[in-house]
Amino acid sequence: MTLEELNKIKKEYEELVMVRKVVKEQGEEMAKHTGYRKQVLVCGGTGCTSSGSKKVLAALDKALKENGLEEEILVVRTGCFGLCSLGPIMIVYPEGCFYAQATPEGVERIVKEHLKDGNVVKDLLYKETVHEDGSIISLSETNFYKKQMRIALRNCGVIDPESIKEYIAVDGYQALYKALTTMTPDDVIKEVLDSGLRGRGGGGFPTGRKWMFAKSSPGDIKYVCCNADEGDPGAFMDRSILEGDPQCIIEAMAIAGYAIGAHQGFVYVRAEYPIAVERLRIAIEQAREYGFLGKNIFGTGFDFDMEIRLGAGAFVCGEETALMTSIEGNRGEPRPRPPFPAVKGLFEKPTVLNNVETYANIAQIIYKGSEWYSSIGTEKSRGTKVFALGGKITNVGLVEIPMGTTLREIIEEIGGGIPNGKKFKAAQTGGPSGGCIPAEHIDTPIDYDGLLAIGSMMGSGGMIILDEDTCMVDIAKFYLEFTVDESCGKCTPCRVGTRRLLQYLEKITQGKGEMEDLEKIDDLAKHMQKSSLCALGQTAPNPILSTMHFFKDEYIAHIKDKTCPAGVCKSLIRYEIIPDKCKGCTLCARNCPVKAITGTVKEPHVIDSDKCIKCGVCMSNCKFGAIITK
Amino acid sequence: MAENSLEFKGTPAQEEKLMAVIEKNKAFPGALLPVLHEAQEIYGYLPIEVQQMVADGLGVSLSEVYGVATFYSRFSLTPKGKYQISVCLGTACYVKGSDKILEEVEKKLGIKSGECTPDGLFSIDSCRCVGACGLAPVMMIGEEVYGKLTPKEVGKILDKYINEEGGAQ
Numbered sequence: 185m186t187l188e189e190l191n192k193i194k195k196e197y198e199e200l201v202m203v204r205k206v207v208k209e210q211g212e213e214m215a216k217h218t219g220y221r222k223q224v225l226v227c228g229g230t231g232c233t234s235s236g237s238k239k240v241l242a243a244l245d246k247a248l249k250e251n252g253l254e255e256e257i258l259v260v261r262t263g264c265f266g267l268c269s270l271g272p273i274m275i276v277y278p279e280g281c282f283y284a285q286a287t288p289e290g291v292e293r294i295v296k297e298h299l300k301d302g303n304v305v306k307d308l309l310y311k312e313t314v315h316e317d318g319s320i321i322s323l324s325e326t327n328f329y330k331k332q333m334r335i336a337l338r339n340c341g342v343i344d345p346e347s348i349k350e351y352i353a354v355d356g357y358q359a360l361y362k363a364l365t366t367m368t369p370d371d372v373i374k375e376v377l378d379s380g381l382r383g384r385g386g387g388g389f390p391t392g393r394k395w396m397f398a399k400s401s402p403g404d405i406k407y408v409c410c411n412a413d414e415g416d417p418g419a420f421m422d423r424s425i426l427e428g429d430p431q432c433i434i435e436a437m438a439i440a441g442y443a444i445g446a447h448q449g450f451v452y453v454r455a456e457y458p459i460a461v462e463r464l465r466i467a468i469e470q471a472r473e474y475g476f477l478g479k480n481i482f483g484t485g486f487d488f489d490m491e492i493r494l495g496a497g498a499f500v501c502g503e504e505t506a507l508m509t510s511i512e513g514n515r516g517e518p519r520p521r522p523p524f525p526a527v528k529g530l531f532e533k534p535t536v537l538n539n540v541e542t543y544a545n546i547a548q549i550i551y552k553g554s555e556w557y558s559s560i561g562t563e564k565s566r567g568t569k570v571f572a573l574g575g576k577i578t579n580v581g582l583v584e585i586p587m588g589t590t591l592r593e594i595i596e597e598i599g600g601g602i603p604n605g606k607k608f609k610a611a612q613t614g615g616p617s618g619g620c621i622p623a624e625h626i627d628t629p630i631d632y633d634g635l636l637a638i639g640s641m642m643g644s645g646g647m648i649i650l651d652e653d654t655c656m657v658d659i660a661k662f663y664l665e666f667t668v669d670e671s672c673g674k675c676t677p678c679r680v681g682t683r684r685l686l687q688y689l690e691k692i693t694q695g696k697g698e699m700e701d702l703e704k705i706d707d708l709a710k711h712m713q714k715s716s717l718c719a720l721g722q723t724a725p726n727p728i729l730s731t732m733h734f735f736k737d738e739y740i741a742h743i744k745d746k747t748c749p750a751g752v753c754k755s756l757i758r759y760e761i762i763p764d765k766c767k768g769c770t771l772c773a774r775n776c777p778v779k780a781i782t783g784t785v786k787e788p789h790v791i792d793s794d795k796c797i798k799c800g801v802c803m804s805n806c807k808f809g810a811i812i813t814k
Numbered sequence: 815m816a817e818n819s820l821e822f823k824g825t826p827a828q829e830e831k832l833m834a835v836i837e838k839n840k841a842f843p844g845a846l847l848p849v850l851h852e853a854q855e856i857y858g859y860l861p862i863e864v865q866q867m868v869a870d871g872l873g874v875s876l877s878e879v880y881g882v883a884t885f886y887s888r889f890s891l892t893p894k895g896k897y898q899i900s901v902c903l904g905t906a907c908y909v910k911g912s913d914k915i916l917e918e919v920e921k922k923l924g925i926k927s928g929e930c931t932p933d934g935l936f937s938i939d940s941c942r943c944v945g946a947c948g949l950a951p952v953m954m955i956g957e958e959v960y961g962k963l964t965p966k967e968v969g970k971i972l973d974k975y976i977n978e979e980g981g982a983q
Contacts, residue, residue: 234946234959268948417904420945453894455851455888457945493844494851496886500943513844515885531843574906574947581948615905648905662908666942672885800914 185475185482187257187361190352197353200258204277204342207322211278219537220258222299225275226286227341229264229419229427229583230459232271235285235637240272243288247295257299263428265341267328269580270310280322284310327597333560334386335546335568336421337584340428345463348470351431359550363439364484366630367550369399372443377545377604378554380566385411385502385539386617386643387719388565388632391546394536397526398444401534406446408437408490409530409537411507412453412460415499416615417666419646422540422569424582426453427458429468434477434490436546441488444536449490452507456497464492465636469503499616499670502644503718504529504537506672517674518718539644541570561587565631575612575648578603587631595649606651614643616663616670617723619730620656639730641723655752656735657742661689663727671720678721681712685728693753697743702732751813754798758814763788765810772811822863829867831856836871845872846882850889864903895930895937897975899923901953904943912951916940918965920954922972935979936972 200218203211204225215221226232226241237482241261248254265273268419270284274294281304282296284296290308297303306314312326323329334340343350351357363372377392398406410433414422426433437449453461468490471477479487493511501516508530510516529535545567549557558566565587571594574580579598585594591611595601610620619640621628632642650659664686673679688705691697702769709725716722732739741749748756761772761781766788771791780796783789791802791811803811835852839845849868850860857864860883869876876903883889901916916938920926923936946952949961955967960971 230945231948234944234949234952234961268946271948415942416908417908417943418942418946418947420942423945494848495888496847496851497888497941498886510847511844513846515881572947574950575909580906580950612905631923646905648909650909654909659909662905801965804936 190357192353193349193352197349201343201350201353208278208280215278221256223258223277225260225262227265227271227273228261229424231268232273235271237272239288240286240291243291247292251295251300253299260344261394263340263345264582266582267579269475277374281320282310282313282323282799283308288702300301302429330485331593331598332584333568333586335572336425336541336547340424343658345428345430347433348464348474355551357435359547360435360438361482363442363550364482364486369443373399375550375554379549379557381545381549382632383538384541388642391538391542394526395443398534398536401527403534405533406444407530407533407535408440408446408449409535410437410451410543411502411524411537411539412451413495413502413507414454414644415502416646417645418574418615418648419572421572421582421645423457423460425544427541430464432547433540433543434467434471435491436543438488439546439550440536442486447487450493450511452493452495452511455494461492476786499671502718517672519715540646560705562631564633567631569645571645571647573599573647576651577649588629590627590629592626604649609652609654610650612648612650615646616666617641617726619726620734622734639733653750655748655750656731656738657693658752660728660731661693664689667724675717675721677712677715681708682724684708692742694755695746699743702739758795759791759798759802760812760814761789761791762810762812765808772807775801775805822861824857824863832867840872850883854889860894872900895935897936897955899936899938899953899955900941902944903940905945907951910950914965915951915953915963915968918968922969
């Protein structure tokens, strides 16, 4: 592959892809040159696939054939658009019409009315993209996308992840060419250092410094690893990047290999992500075929190749030393540091390990320069961060924002607020290693240091929104159960400490807690932070400490008053029927598995608390909202 | 060990496949994990007999294979049901009540998470995030994903599978 050949492919496919990125009029002009009147993009990410995008695609193919349109309409299966709760998502270009929650029946209409006759099917559009007067606004103008800035996710939902040519069309492999032909390895490292990029996997260590250490470590054999073992339950940006833009990871790893002097890369990816694994596999094959992997890349004499290793469901393998131990074929237990991986890592050789989102920024930094990148974000946290917005929020999905955006902007503007008229209580970031941000800190700018200062952490980017119906003690217990499950057992502070912490929380949620338990928790937590071998144990107490700090009242209510204010903890709640609201329909009584509800037809019913097993069936069945928890 | 009470029913064809996998991977460092992945794919689980074959094939001790097989939650030493049910207990699903979904599945099938029904039809597991957080709470039956669930719907979905199998029972 030469630069001329690369640019030839780029030129050939550029307009085809640009139709999806420019404004309507320009796109229409461009579409004329591409051979396709319109393009239909269908999301093939995990979220939309789960909501049935395969059926939508099949219906689309069928309807296009039936209407004789298959020659003039291009169907592209892309990666994630971000708005997962509206899936399956379908976008028609050059108009940029955003069809949400597409169904096979809806597709038939869209093909006939829109693609064939040219009339947009307004009632199937995402409602935020239709003005009251019926005019259509572009997707980038909606609240969800307006405040976002997409660098790591730049190609997700834009290109076909299984087409290397489309990746080349969006400047793909230009950065690798630039690095290999115009920069020394030190230049590359300096560029990454100057960009201010910090590790997006959780730790926030400056990426350039990691590379510098690995380069300066002596040795002929070195390795580049990619951590795609996204373990934080509720974070899925790494998966989406691999599903939507796998080539950008390959390019970045090759650049990293050049910078530190490595010729072999490993991607360690969760086996639970079959779509991501498959697309990465295809991408690696294509990259080899085009000469971006293999011997003598771009004729520069630089060799680099990579392979995929599957994880097997162990959260601790997201920790860097444990990940390497796992690639070596062992139980994925962490090793003490130092020596750090940059000195002695995989197979005892100097190794650079970054996570997927970190790599997703690299090609852009090299191609556009560190000055551009470092102009985004805050002083100590440059660039953007992707968050997986989930929980009690209207727009569940992936959002990429410049560092320094406030939590309020994310929740109220991008996220569309809390559904069902409920009140925002807290945002949980950093997963099992992180903490909660309560409503009083909603204006905190989100960056590494801002979150640390209020006792949470960036983590890998899971952001779970909690509303007033969430019990904070229960959430802390949920995370502790997770870490107890996932503690590898190698070091005592984590293996025993997490279990003891969980026991305290169980005691408290069962109404058997004592005030002195809180002091004991605090004491034990601090010991664990200091003495655990790896980050899993060191950060395991964070969910408790942060909820105890911000929501101490709730802990005290559980302990002293024996009540759960949010009405979640089973041992502390009682189900009751409000007589005024009960119509005596008998539905609850008929569904109660232990016959704890009595009453005559058309008369208010009563729950016998002694018999009640608190299963909640009555409440979910009641059509009048007459059953409450106390 | 409970897993030994189940009779191992490996076929020569399966063994041949496994040997080919071992042969292909043997020379590479760190071969044990990829081999176990493929072995589980072939047999559906990793009984002690299969672990022994892997150990012999790769020239490592059985205890090492057992250690790795039991460390990772994806490897199972017991057979799974024809329909593998996996209820997501990731954070996004949990705050939307996935614990109640799991309870309902357990109640309906009369087994606990990690177990398999005596007729071998269903097994239940919980998992941490399948990445379909937009559809929370979520459960998977085989490859099929069911999202935005309520306990009531769970019953209906399971009934569908049970009825389909009804003729055979």
